[in-house]
Amino acid sequence: MSTKTLKATPLTVAAPVNLINRVKPALANGLEKYGERLLKEAALAFYDGINDNEIDKALIQAAAQNIKDDIAYDRLAARLQLLAVYREVLGTDDFESAATMMRVRFADYLEGGIKGGLLSEKMRRYDWTRLAAALKPENDQLFTYTGISTLMRRYALRGENQQAIEVPQYIWMRVAMGLAWNEAEPNEVAISFYKKMSALEYIPGGSTNINAGAVKSRLSNCFLMGMEDNVDHIGKTVSDVLKLSKATGGIGLSVTKLRASGSPISTNNTFSSGPIPFLHIIDSAIRAISRAGKKMGALCFYMENWHLDFQEYMDLKQNAGDDYRRTRTADTAVYLSDEFMKRVEADGWWYLFDPKETPDLIDLYGSQFSKRYQEYADMAEAGKMRIFKKMKAREQFRQMIVSLQAASHPWITWKDTINVRALNNNTGTINGSNLCTEITLPVDEKNIAVCNIMSINLARHLSVGGGLDWDKLKDSVTLGIRQLDNLVDINEPPVAEAMNFDSHNRAIGLGVMGLAEIFERRGFAYDSPEAYNLADEVMEFVSYHAISASADLAVERGEYDNFAGSGWSKGYVPYDTLDVLEKERGERVLVDRSFKLDWESLRARVRQGMRNATLLAIAPTANIGLVAGTSTGIDPRFAQIFSRNTLGGKYLELNFNLVKELEKLGIWEEVKDDILASYGNLESIEKIPAELKAMYKDSFSVKPEGFVEVAARAQKWVDQAISRNMYLETRDTDEIMGIYIRAWQQGLKTTYYLHMKPRHNAEQSTLKVNKSNVLGKKGFGAAMTATAPVSSSAEASAPAEPTYSACPVDPQERAQCDSCQ
Incomplete structure (x- = not known):
């Protein structure tokens, strides 16, 4: 120049x-x-x-x-x-x-x-x-x-x-x-x-x-808490939420124990206001402590759906209504039992109780929960309960799905699948998940559960020929487990209960990102059998070597304090718990049971000791996925071109793999404006080959069973859970209910946001569009379009910060779990 x-x-x-x-x-x-x-x-x-x-x-x-x-x-x-x-x-x-x-x-x-x-x-x-x-x-x-x-x-x-x-x-x-x-x-x-992180092969x-490296090593992303049914613990919970949020932690808070509205208070012969006002206080605390610029404190409530005030709980995220009975910042999730799901399938009755009268239900799961729940239902019908409500289980499930469609809440999670398949449930019942639904750990008054996370960038483990470099991936998993285990010893949680849990359980959560990208680079559609099998193979390999690494660390450094009595101590690995779940549930878990590695020899090593209570959890990775330059978590691409808002700014996401494919075919220049005009959806663009359209679907075009099957194959090998976003084109409530029932049948532990395809899209503003052709309009509209096309030239305006107004916007940007990234 x-x-x-x-x-x-x-x-x-x-x-x-x-x-x-x-x-x-x-x-x-x-x-x-x-x-x-x-x-x-x-x-x-x-x-x-x-x-x-x-x-x-x-x-x-x-x-x-x-x-x-x-x-x-x-x-x-x-x-x-x-x-x-x-x-x-x-x-x-x-x-x-x-x-x-x-x-x-x-x-x-x-x-x-x-x-x-x-x-x-x-x-x-x-x-x-x-x-x-x-x-x-x-x-x-x-x-x-x-x-x-x-x-x-x-x-x-x-x-x-x-x-x-x-x-x-x-x-x-x-x-x-x-x-x-x-x-x-x-x-x-x-x-x-350093070499692993610098090469973007994994990112904490x-x-x-x-x-990390700071004077105060506040290193944990995820905390799980339970709120006890007394005013002292409610007050302490507010204080702990403030401290954990200040330390940039995302929080899952179980609130099922709080007695229902109108429940008697024996100390003064008055009646409880119920959980909702206290949840609003927590919500205000979260809003007050949020700090923009780096990370924001955030929280998700968890409640079981037999709670008498569950309907009011479902309304927390609705726009209308009394603002003092809404949570504008905190998220909500529901914790469903197998007993409820079976009653949904059978269109049976569902009973709602005051936890004050049914205090043992919250810590029961599986067949024990079902037996005790039926006993309470019989007592209710016999007039032996102070108060209860009764409704069809299918109708309550429909209300959840309608609320999920309208407000993206409550997220659907499954109590029995989580607890029955847990390998660390010897220390208590797991009463909820975390802010992003991938961490599943038990809590009590003396323990605030802590999980420390990291994600492997699968795209950085592809060889030149497109296959996975298994030796490199093994090295990343092994080193990642060691790095996370070190974190536990260095970590300084801001409250004593979190420090107590961390030191005795050493819970960690190694996950993955870039799964959709390796599908693309291998030439597989996200919702294809080839993709399902690859997801299965990759997660089996990651799980195997994570467990192996923790077993080796136990030999080197000692087993975690609560190892005795755990599923690990019995030689169980995550795969084995599928049989346990089937036995408890009394019906098949509909997931492929194939495996490729020598698990029997690993079981023998596991039985001798494990360094960590948990090992695997797949987070959404919305921010570290951006840093790594790959697709997030196990999600498909939202679209082939879209804009994403984060606390760090607004960015254009363009699928470079697709662009390279189209450049090879010599048609990128011809179709790029069409891709933008169609909001990143390739389906209507005739010049793009059908095989590329199948491979590069937007998220709303992926078959619903694809979301469930990929997650089910991964969950088979993951001891904690998976942050599973759902993007659905259908708006049929019965169909969506069926999708979530199928997710339960296939053994998913949790789901995250449900995103519905918009009925309308904003008009494009950065393209020249002949609307008489696109929309079939004639007359003045056509004349105006022809004489005054919209220009995108550089001379039209200065390069202010890019707005990407012609790009679809990932709905996940308004709902990111900022503390798990």
């Missing part, structure tokens, strides 16, 4: 920096041809007195707004973002000098962080020179634009002036150091952890990324 090129742009004010030198490093490696357009569009946002940071933003946004036209702009935007980070943190303007300065300034970064109160003195246990030499600046090139932006906005440490003090490789090394200082060889282990949960 020449100075002459720059002068040809519509720049009317003197730039405070040499723009050519500023952008030149980003325009290498085949990106040179994009320089002229980049400068031309960025210059539209310049003004007198513009500073360096704003120039960087204009350049980045100019690149980002063109990603939908050419995916090379994503690489360009990412490189421009990296250069801006290097200038801010390292004071350098190019990649080569940045690589040098990263190593040169690493010790200064650590020293400054320790003296500034951001980093722990324990970071001094390392050989900083050795770690600096191990840094891999070249791995910064692995980030997409969304990935680098999300990482820096959410996880980078900042000084008092809010200026970043970390580059991406410092973040990964800080996390690695913060999780290895208890090792006999901390330098060696930290480097091994958000709380770990924020707080």
Whole structure:
């Protein structure tokens, strides 16, 4: 690029920096041809007195707004973002000098962080020179634009002036150091952890990324609590919720024990106001403590559906009604028994009771729950219960589904499947899940359950030929389990009950992300038998080696305190609990039972000891999935092009795998506007081959049984649960009821959000559309369209922050479980 090129742009004010030198490093490696357009569009946002940071933003946004036209702009935007980070943190303007300065300034970064109160003195246990030499600046090139932006906005440490003090490789090394200082060889282990994270092969949960290496190691993402039926514990619960939220934890709170409205209070002969007002207090606490910018505290209530006030509980998320009996911030979930599901199938009666009169129901499950529940029902019919309600089970289930359609709540979860299949249920009944429905742990007054999570990026474990690199995946699983186990010893939960649980149970949750991407790259439709079998094979392998790694750690470090009496101590692995569930349920669990690995020899090792009470949980990974540049959790792609809002900003999601396929066919340029105009759905675009349409469906086009089958195959091997989003095109309530009944029959433990396909889409605003052809309109409408087409040219407007107004918006953006990411 020449100075002459720059002068040809519509720049009317003197730039405070040499723009050519500023952008030149980003325009290498085949990106040179994009320089002229980049400068031309960025210059539209310049003004007198513009500073360096704003120039960087204009350049980045100019690149980002063109990603939908050419995916090379994503690489360009990412490189421009990296250069801006290097200038801010390292004071350098190019990649080569940045690589040098990263190593040169690493010790200064650590020293400054320790003296500034951001980093722990324990970071001094390392050989900083050795770690600096191990840094891999070249791995910064692995980030997409969304990935680098999300990482820096959410996880980078900042000084008092809010200026970043970390580059991406410092973040990964800080996390690695913060999780290895208890090792006999901390330098060696930290480097091994670092290499995995730096290569985006696995990424810890958000709380770990924020707080690892810090003075206070608040590293847990997930907490589970139970609220007891007395005012002292209710007050303590509010206090604990505030403390856990401040520590960036997401909370699941069981509230079934709270007595019903109108229930007698013996101490003063008055009557209870019921659970709803107390849930509103918790909701207000969550809203008060939420902190934007990095992570927000959040909470989900869990209630069993035999509670007398369950109808009022279902109304908590409705827009209409008394605001003091609504929860505007907290989420809600229902905890269903097998007894209820059988009564739904049989169209039987369902009874609702005051927990004050039926205190033992909450801790019973399986056949014991069914027997005791029927005894209470018989007592109710005999007039021996103070109060009860009676309704058809199918009608109550229909009300849940209607509420789920309208308000995305309550989430549907299954108590008996969770408890009967739990391998750690020797320490008590599991009364609910967490904020994202993937963690299942028991709690009581002395224990707030804690789970520490991480997700493996499956897409980074594909070989050049497209197959999975099983040796690499085994290494990631084994090392990931060790990293999570270290986290337990280093972790400092903010309340004593959480510390107690963490130290005695050592619960961890290793998950996966990128499943949909490996389906695509293997050429499988998400809802195909090939995809189901691959999901089964991958999760069996992950489960096997996670269990193996924990058994090895038990030999090296000792078993967890509550191992005796657990399912593990009997030699059970998650697969074995399917038989236990069938026996308790009295009917088949409809999931494929095939397996490929030598589980018998592993059972013998498990029986000797396990280091961790739990090992596996698949989180939604909405934010770390963005960092990794892959599909989230086990979900399909929402669409082939869409916009996503996060706390870190608004980003365009474009499926690069699809673009590459269409480029191979030579039709990308022809169909890209059609893809945008059809909201990322390929079905109506004739030029795209049928096999690609099947492989690259949007989420609403995936068959409902595909969502259930993929989750069922994975759940077969997972000892905790799976955050299973559902995207449905149908609005038929009976059909949706059938889908959720099928999910229960196939052994799913939990589901997460239900997203319904919108009936209407917003009108496109960034495309030239001939509506007389598209809509069949004639007359004045057609004439106006023909004479005044909407323009998307660069000259029309300056590159303000991209709005992607023509892109569909993932509904999950309004409902993200921010604390599990």
